[in-house]
Amino acid sequence: MVDHILLGLQVVLQPSNILSCFLGTVLGTLIGVLPGLGPVGAIAILLPTTFHLTPLEAIIMVSGIYYGAQYGGSITSILLNIPGESSSIVTCIDGFQMARKGRAGPALGIAAFGSFIGGTVGILLLMVLALPLVKLGLTFGPPEYFSLMVVGIVLLTSLSSRSVIKSLVVGAFGIFLSTIGIDPMSGNPRFTFKIYTLMDGIGIVPVAMGLFGIAEILTNIETGLKQEIYETRGLAASIFPTIRDWIDSKWAIVRGTFIGFFLGVLPGGGAILASFASYAVEKKFSRRPEMFGNGAIEGVAGPETANNAGAQGSFVPLLAFGIPCNVVMALLLSIFLIHGITPGPLLVKDHPNVFWGLVMSMYLGNVMLLVLNVPLIGIWVRFLKIPYALFFPFIILFCLVGVYSLNNNINELVIMILFGVAGYLMRKFEYDPAVLILAMVLGPMMETAFRRSLIMYEERFSIFFKRPISLGLLILAAFLLLYPLLRRDKKFPFGDAGEGALK
Amino acid sequence: MNRQDQIGSLVWLFVGVFIILGSLTSLKIGTANDPGPGLFPFLAGILLTVFSLTIFLKATFQKKSGKTNVRDLWATLHWKKVVYTITVLFIYALLLESAGFLLMTLLLFIFLFRKIEPQKWKLVIGLSVLASVGAYLIFDRMLQVQLPRGLFGF
Numbered sequence: 001m002v003d004h005i006l007l008g009l010q011v012v013l014q015p016s017n018i019l020s021c022f023l024g025t026v027l028g029t030l031i032g033v034l035p036g037l038g039p040v041g042a043i044a045i046l047l048p049t050t051f052h053l054t055p056l057e058a059i060i061m062v063s064g065i066y067y068g069a070q071y072g073g074s075i076t077s078i079l080l081n082i083p084g085e086s087s088s089i090v091t092c093i094d095g096f097q098m099a100r101k102g103r104a105g106p107a108l109g110i111a112a113f114g115s116f117i118g119g120t121v122g123i124l125l126l127m128v129l130a131l132p133l134v135k136l137g138l139t140f141g142p143p144e145y146f147s148l149m150v151v152g153i154v155l156l157t158s159l160s161s162r163s164v165i166k167s168l169v170v171g172a173f174g175i176f177l178s179t180i181g182i183d184p185m186s187g188n189p190r191f192t193f194k195i196y197t198l199m200d201g202i203g204i205v206p207v208a209m210g211l212f213g214i215a216e217i218l219t220n221i222e223t224g225l226k227q228e229i230y231e232t233r234g235l236a237a238s239i240f241p242t243i244r245d246w247i248d249s250k251w252a253i254v255r256g257t258f259i260g261f262f263l264g265v266l267p268g269g270g271a272i273l274a275s276f277a278s279y280a281v282e283k284k285f286s287r288r289p290e291m292f293g294n295g296a297i298e299g300v301a302g303p304e305t306a307n308n309a310g311a312q313g314s315f316v317p318l319l320a321f322g323i324p325c326n327v328v329m330a331l332l333l334s335i336f337l338i339h340g341i342t343p344g345p346l347l348v349k350d351h352p353n354v355f356w357g358l359v360m361s362m363y364l365g366n367v368m369l370l371v372l373n374v375p376l377i378g379i380w381v382r383f384l385k386i387p388y389a390l391f392f393p394f395i396i397l398f399c400l401v402g403v404y405s406l407n408n409n410i411n412e413l414v415i416m417i418l419f420g421v422a423g424y425l426m427r428k429f430e431y432d433p434a435v436l437i438l439a440m441v442l443g444p445m446m447e448t449a450f451r452r453s454l455i456m457y458e459e460r461f462s463i464f465f466k467r468p469i470s471l472g473l474l475i476l477a478a479f480l481l482l483y484p485l486l487r488r489d490k491k492f493p494f495g496d497a498g499e500g501a502l503k
Numbered sequence: 504m505n506r507q508d509q510i511g512s513l514v515w516l517f518v519g520v521f522i523i524l525g526s527l528t529s530l531k532i533g534t535a536n537d538p539g540p541g542l543f544p545f546l547a548g549i550l551l552t553v554f555s556l557t558i559f560l561k562a563t564f565q566k567k568s569g570k571t572n573v574r575d576l577w578a579t580l581h582w583k584k585v586v587y588t589i590t591v592l593f594i595y596a597l598l599l600e601s602a603g604f605l606l607m608t609l610l611l612f613i614f615l616f617r618k619i620e621p622q623k624w625k626l627v628i629g630l631s632v633l634a635s636v637g638a639y640l641i642f643d644r645m646l647q648v649q650l651p652r653g654l655f656g657f
Contacts, residue, residue, distance in 0.1 A: 165554055165561075169515050172550040176522050179547065183540035190540055191525060218588060221619055222580045389620030390630070393612050397638055400595065405648040413596040421589055428576050429511040447543045460535035 001127075008356030012364055017060055020053065021361045024061035025368045028068020032075070033380045035082045035388070037395055039069040040434075041216055043331050044208035045398045048405045055339035056354050060361040062335060066328045067119060067311045067362065070271055071369045074111035074304050075380050078104055087271035087307040090279040094292060094299030101295050105238030106245050110297055111304040112373040113241070114249070118257045118305035119366040122312030125261050126319075127359060130348075133320035137345030140321070142456065143464050146449040147473035149442050152323055154477040155266065156438055164481070167435045170426070174436040177202055178443025185451060197411040204334050204440060206403045206412045208327075210419025211426075211433040213399040217392050218424040239374055241297070249301035252282050260306030264313020270326040274310025275303035312362065318343055319355065323442070327434045330441035507570040508562035515555035522548030584619050591615070603653020604643070608635040 011017060031042040043062055050058035073085030078095035091111065098107040140148070157167035180191045181201030192198040241249075259281060260274035282302040283292045292299050317325045322344025324330040336343045341351055348355045373380075403416045423433045457463045465471050522544055526532065530541025595611050612631035616622050622630075642648040 163558075165557055169512075169551060169554040169558065172547050172554060173515070173518065176544055176547040176551065179544040186531075186540045188530065188540040190530060190544060191522075214592070218585045221584045221588065222582060224581060224620075387620075389622065390616075392619075393615040394634065396592070396611075396615065397608065397634065400592075401638060401642050401648065401650070404599075404650070405642070408649060410596055410600055413599070414593070417589065417592045417596060420592070424585065429507060431511070450543065451538045454535060454538050458536045 004352065004356045005360065007352060008358075008360030011056065011353045011357035012060075012360040016054070016057055017357065017361065018364070020057040020061040021064050021365050022368060024064020025068040025365045025372060027061075028065040028070075029072035029369065029372050029380060030383065031065065032069035032072020032085055032088075033383050034386075034391065035076050035080070037216070038085055038212065039066050040208065040327050040331070040437075041212040041395070042069070043328060044205060044212055045395070045402050047205045047208075047331065047335065048402045050335055051338065055336070055341055056357050058335050058339065059332065059354065059358055060365075062332055063315070063358060063362065064365045066332075067308060067365060068369055070119075070304075070307045070311050071112060071115050071373050072380065073307075074115070074300070075108060075373075075377070076384060078107045078111065078300070079381065079384060085271075087275045087310075088304070089272075090275050090303045091300055093279070094294075094296050097293065097295035098297065098300065103238075103295065106241040106297065107300050108377060109239040109374065110241045110245060110249055110301045112239075112370060112377075114253050114256065114301045114305035115308040115373075116366055116370045117253055118260055118307075118309035119312060119369075120363060121257045122261045122264070122309035123359060123362045123366070125309075126312050126316055129265070130316055130320050133316065134345045134348055137321045140345075140469070141467070142449040142452040143467050143470040144473070145321075145323075146446055146453055147464060147470040147477070148321060148323060149446045149449070151473050151477045151480075152317075152325055153435070153439055153442060154480050156326070156435055157432075158480045158483070163430070166431050170431050170433070170435040171439040174439025175443040175446065177207070177436075178440045179447065184444070184448070195411075197409060197415075202415060202440075203406065203412060204331070204437070205406055206416040207419045207440060208331060208437055209399045209403055210416040210421075211423035211436060212327075213395060214416065214420025215423025215427065215433065217395060218420060219427055220388065221392065239377060245297050248296075249298045251285075252278075252298035252302035253305045255281060255285070256302040256305030257309045260309030261313040263306075264310035265316045266325065270314040270328070271307040271310040274306040274313075278302040278306035308366075315358075319347060319358075320345065322347075322445075324438065327437045330438050333441055505562040505565045505570045507573055507576065508558055508565075510573055512555045512558035512562060515551060516559060519548050519550075519552030519555055523552060587618060588615070599653075600651045601653060604650035605635055605639050606653060608638060 012021070027042065027046070028039065031037050031039060043065055046062070046065070050062060053061065069085050070087055073083065073088035074091050074095065077083050077088040077091040078099050081092050081096040083089040083092055095107045095111070098104065153171050157164050157171055178201070180198055182189050182192075182199055189199060256274075256278045259278050260271075263274045263277055264270055266273075279299060279302060282298050283289055286292065286296070286298065288296070314325055314329055317323050318329045318333060322333070322342060324333045333343060341347070341354060399416065400413060403412050404410075406412060426433050426436075453463050454460070459466065463470075464474060526541040526545035526548060530544070531539030532541045532545055533539030591611060591614055595607055599607050609631055612634050613627055616627040616630060617624075639650065643650045
C-alpha cells in the first residue's frame with residue numbers, strides 16, 4: 001500500500017497534474033456557486049476540452065469538478081436560500097436560517113471544514129474498500145456484469161423522486177438509443193435511417209449537454225430566476241466556527257462521513273442521496289430537534305459532510321467494477337473510454353499510475369478546496385451577484401462550441417438542441433433525464449455482456465439464473481422494483497438520485 | 504384521470520412500438536444461443552411498450568388528480584421565451600456554416616440579451632461583441648477548434 005501511495009504522490013505532484021487538479025476544483029467551486037448550472041451540465045460542457053488533455057489530467061480535473069461542486073453548492077444555499085447544487089438542497093433549510101441570524105460565517109465555515117473531513121475520510125475508505133472489491137470483480141464473467149448493471153439501472157430508477165415506472169420508461173429508451181449505429185458484433189447498421197451522423201451512434205456528449213445544459217436553461221428562463229443576496233460584509237472574519245459550534249456538530253460530521261460514504265458506494269447513490277439521508281438522521285438523533293429549521297448548525301454540518309463523503313464513495317463502483325452509479329460517474333466513464341482506458345478490476349493492475357494518481361489527487365484537491373472556501377470565500381460571494389440573465393447565454397455558447405468541436409458536425413448541434421427540447425419536456429412531464437444518460441452509457445456494456453453470456457455458455461437466458469452471484473443480483477433488482485409497490489407511502493423520502501439539475 | 508401522464512405515455516408507447524417493428528423488420532433477432540443485432544433493441548422496445556402502457560392505464564383509471572389538463576403545465580410561466588430560444592438555436596445551427604461563427608454568435612447573444620431577459624442596449628452590444636470575439640479568439644485561435652468561417656472568411 002505504501003508503495004502505491006508514493007507512486008500516486010509522485011504522479012500527482014507533476015506540475016500538469018497539479019494544474020488540472022487546481023482547475024478542476026476552482027471550476028467545481030464556481031459551478032457549485034452558480035445556481036442553475038450543476039456538475040453534470042458543467043462536465044458535459046467540458047467533455048470536449050478534456051480530449052486535449054492526457055487521460056490522467058482529464059480524469060483528475062473532472063473528478064475535481066464533481067467534489068468541488070459539493071463545496072461550492074453550500075455557499076449559494078446558505079447565502080441565497082437557493083441550492084447551488086441539488087446535493088445542497090437540505091443545506092438551505094438551516095444554513096439560510098443561520099445567515100438570517102447573522103451567522104452566515106460559521107455556517108459557511110462548518111460546511112467547508114465538514115466537507116474537508118467527509119471528503120478526506122471518504123478517500124481513505126475508498127482506498128480500503130476498492131482493493132477487495134477489485135478482487136471480487138476479477139471473478140465476474142459476462143452474466144455477473146450484466147446482472148450488476150441491471151441492478152445499477154434499477155437502483156437509480158427506484159431512488160429517483162419521480163415515479164419508478166416513468167424512470168423505467170426513460171431507462172429502456174436510453175438503452176435503445178445506445179444501440180443506434182453500427183452494431184460492433186455483427187457490423188450491421190441499426191436504426192441509422194441512412195443518416196451518416198447516426199452511423200457512429202448518438203454521442204453521449206450532445207445528449208448530456210442537451211438534457212442538462214440546454215434543458216436546464218429553458219426551464220430557468222421560463223420561471224425567471226431571481227436572486228437576492230443576504231448581507232455578506234465581514235464574512236471572511238467570522239468564518240471560523242466557535243468551540244460551541246464544533247461541539248454541536250462533531251457527531252453530525254462523524255455520522256455524515258459514514259452515512260455519506262456508504263450511500264455513495266451504492267449503485268444509484270451519490271452525493272444527493274447522502275445529504276438528504278444525513279439531514280434526516282441528524283434531526284432524529286438530535287437532543288434539540290426543534291432547532292432544525294431554525295438554524296441548527298448540525299443541520300448544515302451533517303449534510304455538507306455527507307455529500308462530500310458520498311461523492312468520494314460513488315467512485316468505488318466505477319473504479320472497482322467499471323460500472324458508473326450516477327450520471328457524473330457515467331460521464332467520467334466515457335472520458336476513461338475515450339482515452340482508451342477501461343475502468344474496472346484491471347485498472348489497478350494495468351494502469352496503477354491512473355488509479356493511484358486519481359486517488360492521491362483527491363487529497364490534494366480537498367486541501368485546495370479548503371483554502372478556496374475558507375480564506376478566499378469573498379471571491380465566490382462576488383460571483384453570486386452576477387444576475388442569471390447575464391450568464392445564461394454564455395452557458396448556451398459553451399454548449400454550442402463544445403458539441404461542435406467534437407467532430408465539426410452541425411448535425412450533432414441539432415441532436416443537442418433536440419435533446420434540449422426533450423429534456424425540457426421530460427422535466428415538465430416529470431421524467432428523470434438522469435436515468436437516460438446512465439442507461440445510454442451502460443447500454444453498450446450491457447448488450448455486450450448479454451450477448452456474450454448467451455453465446456459463451458449456450459444455455460439460453462437461464463444462464464443469468466444459474467450462476468449464484470448473477471442470480472442474487474437479479475433477485476436484488478426484482479426486490480428493489482417491487483418494494484415500492486408493497487409500501488403504502490410510495491414517495492421515496494430522499495429526493496432525486498443523481499440529477500445535477502436544480503430542482 | 505391524469506391527462507398529463509396519458510399524453511406523455513402515448514408518446515413513449517408510439518416510440519416503443521416503432522422500435523419493436525423496426526427491430527423485427529430491418530434487423531435479425533437471432534436465437535437465444537445466437538443473438539442477432541436486433542435482439543437488444545427489440546427487448547428495449549418491448550420494455551418501453553410495456554412500461555408506457557402501464558403508465559397510460561394507471562393515468563386513465565386514476566381517480567383524483569390535479570393534472571387533468573396539459574395546458575396547466577405552462578400556465579403562469581414565460582413559455583414564449585422558451586419557444587423563442589429553441590427556434591433561435593435551430594436557426595443558429597442551420598446557418599452556422601454558411602454565415603460563420605462570429606456573425607451568428609453575435610446575433611445569438613444580442614437576441615438572448617435583448618429578448619429573453621431584456622437589458623439596456625449599451626450592455627447588450629458591449630457584452631455580445633465581447634462574448635463573440637472573445638469566444639472566437641479563445642476557441643478558434645488558442646484551442647484550435649476550427650469554427651466555421653462563413654461569409655467573411657476570417
